[in-house]
Amino acid sequence: MFEKSLKGKPAYWIWLAFLGVFIVIGAVCYVRQYLFGLGLTGMSRDVSWGLYISQFTYLVGVAAGGLMLVLPYYIHDYKAFGKITILGEFLAISAVIMCLLFVMVDIGQPLRAMNMILHPTPNSMLFWDMVVLLGYLSLNIICGWVILTAERKQVPPPKWVYIFVYISIPWAVSIHTVTAFLYSGLPGRHFWLSAIIAPRFLASAFAAGPALVVIACLIMKRVAGFDAGKKALDKVATIIMYAALINTFFVLLEFFTAYYSNVPGHIESLRYLFFGITENGHTYNNLVPFMWTGVFLNFLSLGMFAYLKFREGNDWILGGACAAIFIALWIDKGLGFVLGGFVPSMTGHITEYYPTANEIGLTVGIWATGFFVMTVLYKIAIGVEHEIE
Amino acid sequence: MYNKKTIIPGLIIFVLILTAPIWYNGLKARAMPKPELPAGEKQCVLPLQEIRDTHMQLLNRWRDEVVRENKREPITVDGKVYGKGFQLACLKCHPSKVKFCDKCHEYAAVQPYCWDCHYTKAQAAEMMKETH
Amino acid sequence: MDNERRKFLKIAGFSALAGIGAPAIVKLTSTASYASEQAAHGASEGKMAEGGSLQETGEKTKQYGMVIDMRKFMQNPELEDMAIEACINAHNIPQFPPEKKKDEIKWIWKTGFENAFQEHTNYHTSEEVEKSPFLILCNHCEFPPCVRVCPTKATFKMKETGIVTMDFHRCIGCRFCMAACPYGSRSFNWQDPRPYIKHLDPDFPTRMRGVVEKCSFCEERLAKGLEPACVAAVKDSGALIFGDINDEKSEIRQVLQKEFTIQRKPSAGTKPSVFYIV
Numbered sequence: 197m198f199e200k201s202l203k204g205k206p207a208y209w210i211w212l213a214f215l216g217v218f219i220v221i222g223a224v225c226y227v228r229q230y231l232f233g234l235g236l237t238g239m240s241r242d243v244s245w246g247l248y249i250s251q252f253t254y255l256v257g258v259a260a261g262g263l264m265l266v267l268p269y270y271i272h273d274y275k276a277f278g279k280i281t282i283l284g285e286f287l288a289i290s291a292v293i294m295c296l297l298f299v300m301v302d303i304g305q306p307l308r309a310m311n312m313i314l315h316p317t318p319n320s321m322l323f324w325d326m327v328v329l330l331g332y333l334s335l336n337i338i339c340g341w342v343i344l345t346a347e348r349k350q351v352p353p354p355k356w357v358y359i360f361v362y363i364s365i366p367w368a369v370s371i372h373t374v375t376a377f378l379y380s381g382l383p384g385r386h387f388w389l390s391a392i393i394a395p396r397f398l399a400s401a402f403a404a405g406p407a408l409v410v411i412a413c414l415i416m417k418r419v420a421g422f423d424a425g426k427k428a429l430d431k432v433a434t435i436i437m438y439a440a441l442i443n444t445f446f447v448l449l450e451f452f453t454a455y456y457s458n459v460p461g462h463i464e465s466l467r468y469l470f471f472g473i474t475e476n477g478h479t480y481n482n483l484v485p486f487m488w489t490g491v492f493l494n495f496l497s498l499g500m501f502a503y504l505k506f507r508e509g510n511d512w513i514l515g516g517a518c519a520a521i522f523i524a525l526w527i528d529k530g531l532g533f534v535l536g537g538f539v540p541s542m543t544g545h546i547t548e549y550y551p552t553a554n555e556i557g558l559t560v561g562i563w564a565t566g567f568f569v570m571t572v573l574y575k576i577a578i579g580v581e582h583e584i585e
Numbered sequence: 586m587y588n589k590k591t592i593i594p595g596l597i598i599f600v601l602i603l604t605a606p607i608w609y610n611g612l613k614a615r616a617m618p619k620p621e622l623p624a625g626e627k628q629c630v631l632p633l634q635e636i637r638d639t640h641m642q643l644l645n646r647w648r649d650e651v652v653r654e655n656k657r658e659p660i661t662v663d664g665k666v667y668g669k670g671f672q673l674a675c676l677k678c679h680p681s682k683v684k685f686c687d688k689c690h691e692y693a694a695v696q697p698y699c700w701d702c703h704y705t706k707a708q709a710a711e712m713m714k715e716t717h
Numbered sequence: 718m719d720n721e722r723r724k725f726l727k728i729a730g731f732s733a734l735a736g737i738g739a740p741a742i743v744k745l746t747s748t749a750s751y752a753s754e755q756a757a758h759g760a761s762e763g764k765m766a767e768g769g770s771l772q773e774t775g776e777k778t779k780q781y782g783m784v785i786d787m788r789k790f791m792q793n794p795e796l797e798d799m800a801i802e803a804c805i806n807a808h809n810i811p812q813f814p815p816e817k818k819k820d821e822i823k824w825i826w827k828t829g830f831e832n833a834f835q836e837h838t839n840y841h842t843s844e845e846v847e848k849s850p851f852l853i854l855c856n857h858c859e860f861p862p863c864v865r866v867c868p869t870k871a872t873f874k875m876k877e878t879g880i881v882t883m884d885f886h887r888c889i890g891c892r893f894c895m896a897a898c899p900y901g902s903r904s905f906n907w908q909d910p911r912p913y914i915k916h917l918d919p920d921f922p923t924r925m926r927g928v929v930e931k932c933s934f935c936e937e938r939l940a941k942g943l944e945p946a947c948v949a950a951v952k953d954s955g956a957l958i959f960g961d962i963n964d965e966k967s968e969i970r971q972v973l974q975k976e977f978t979i980q981r982k983p984s985a986g987t988k989p990s991v992f993y994i995v
């Protein structure tokens with residue numbers, strides 16, 4: 197079915213070439229980083245995880261979000277999702293590939309990555325993260341490919357593939373739970389030491405993943421003649437809205453616990469993120485504008501989703517709402533959650549984090565790689581869709 | 586044959602690339618490497634052929650015993666006492682990486698990364714010269 | 718695809734997998750002694766890694782610990798610099814200039830009271846405590862979070878000594894341990910450290926870029942019957958007392974019985990092995 201991705205309109209090739217430019221830039225950035233060391237990034241002794249791991253954390257959620265398209269169709273027989281489950285699975289593949297790339301560029305000795313497999317360590321959540329991510333990648337490749345092939349041949353999929361589909365459903369929950377466990381089991385960092393991290397991650401995942409699929413559907417309606425169906429998109433929009441609402445509630449719960457209890461360990465990171473911390477004449481607040489932009493976009497998108505429920509909206513409002521929530525959650529989880537855990541440091545010092553140009557170049561390059569894979573896979577899916585019509 | 590004009594030249598290029606190591610140097614084999622043995626030392630921790638064949642296994646075993654099991658007792662071979670470890674034993678007698686270690690490693694085209702951390706006396710002197 | 722070709726491809730695929738997998742299986746089950754040695758190795762490592770506690774095994778093992786007598790350091794502040802200097806020289810620790818502070822590597826260093834002891838009150842502190850720098854280092858915890866999170870067992874608690882130690886050969890540089898340590902004791906080699914090493918100890922290696930490092934309680938010196946470098950540097954003053962805290966007869970236990978000591982972040986549940994007399 198790969199041949200479906202080799203024929204396309206000029207816009208398709210221009211888009212791939214555009215992504216290709218960023219991929220090449222990212223590759224160059226990686227070579228520079230590989231030769232010198234991670235000192236080429238803005239990470240420091242105090243902020244030892246930065247943009248790479250924050251993108252990884254967010255993208256595991258985006259990958260898990262595919263579940264919200266698969267679950268209603270396969271478990272609850274919601275036929276309207278018939279055309280878009282494959283999009284959820286292909287999104288998961290692209291997102292997991294991005295996750296794996298972000299981890300590979302972040303570790304200090306990438307050539308020793310096999311040590312995680314040669315010396316398995318079940319007590320380490322990072323080990324389990326590797327296991328569940330590789331498992332989820334395999335599951336989505338198997339399910340997506342087999343079912344799409346069956347669709348193309350206009351036959352029902354073979355019975356054995358349903359075992360993998362049913363496994364992939366709790367597995368999607370597990371990938372983001374395990375990623376949350378990376379953070380929520382560390383005794384020193386009170387910003388992360390909370391049981392609600394896993395539910396919060398899952399809620400934002402179920403909003404962010406489908407939001408990206410919706411945006412892709414809206415684009416493909418215009419450029420590729422692919423109509424996911426109004427019923428399907430409306431239902432996905434509802435799911436995104438509720439997931440975003442629950443995530444917002446969870447974040448507000450964190451604020452309550454921190455500020456009502458007045459325990460410094462809980463408050464300090466939130467204070468740094470949303471209000472800045474001033475000490476010794478220095479004001480540390482480089483993330484404040486990001487966090488409030490995220491808050492604004494979050495409520496804006498919730499408003500737009502609500503509007504769509506009461507009035508007959510148009511695709512631009514739907515697309516705008518999805519884009520807003522995608523970016524808002526990226527700020528909340530990627531920037532706020534991961535970076536906030538490192539401020540203040542374990543000795544109470546504040547070291548701010550500024551990613552370097554090389555680091556940003558590599559990050560953008562990996563995002564471009566993910567979108568490249570997603571574009572190619574979606575082209576195949578739509579190609580099959582057109583073929584069977 | 587279908588597409589003969591592309592396949593045959595392609596096949597020829599493939600075979601050329603595959604056999605490049607043989608013809609690249611003019612069908613001549615390089616001379617056997619001659620590592621410079623340390624002056625004044627008569628023996629190593631293992632006999633010559635054994636150390637040549639198994640020095641990586643020995644070093645890995647020493648590494649695991651010293652670092653992971655804290656078995657740091659010095660080694661005695663034929664009455665001579667050696668510290669246990671690459672830098673404490675091998676690099677004490679073999680003072681030059683370039684004249685000894687590199688000779689065979691370059692011939693065999695291997696790049697062990699031991700010297701990212703461990704260093705000879707000559708290398709130590711060089712490092713101190715650079716930072717002062 | 719016709720059936721003959723499918724059958725052929727299936728058989729070819731399985732044979733290829735078997736051919737690739739066979740050497741691995743042979744290696745894993747090769748000689749009985751090798752296999753059991755690996756198993757014993759794995760088991761003892763597993764025991765250490767599992768929560769990192771040795772007390773669960775019920776064996777009487779050593780737990781090296783340290784008492785930092787801040788009273789002596791407050792009387793004589795240069796002692797702190799002597800201890801730090803000794804550590805830096807004994808382990809080829811690089812010293813980065815101020816503009817590269819983000820890349821700094823420190824195994825033992827000075828910080829303020831409120832930074833070292835975040836669970837103690839730091840208002841209306843006595844003037845002496847407030848202006849004195851405190852020495853902090855890896856606590857070699859009984860239940861080290863860093864050991865729990867390491868995905869390769871590159872950091873593990875050494876059974877015989879209770880020291881939380883680093884295997885630089887195995888570390889993949891994921892820095893999960895740095896995120897997990899409640900005390901900020903760990904440093905990462907963000908680049909090759911060699912250009913910044915001022916003094917080389919020829920018996921100790923440097924580290925390569927991409928691995929994490931921290932205080933090791935001078936394991937290599939302990940093996941020779943010496944005390945850690947920092948302890949030896951301030952030996953005369955008795956400001957640092959080192960020994961086996963599991964041994965009731967050791968000097969350090971006598972000190973702990975006599976003096977009131979505090980520890981860093983006790984509520985983290987890590988049970989540190991470093992005690993402070995303030």
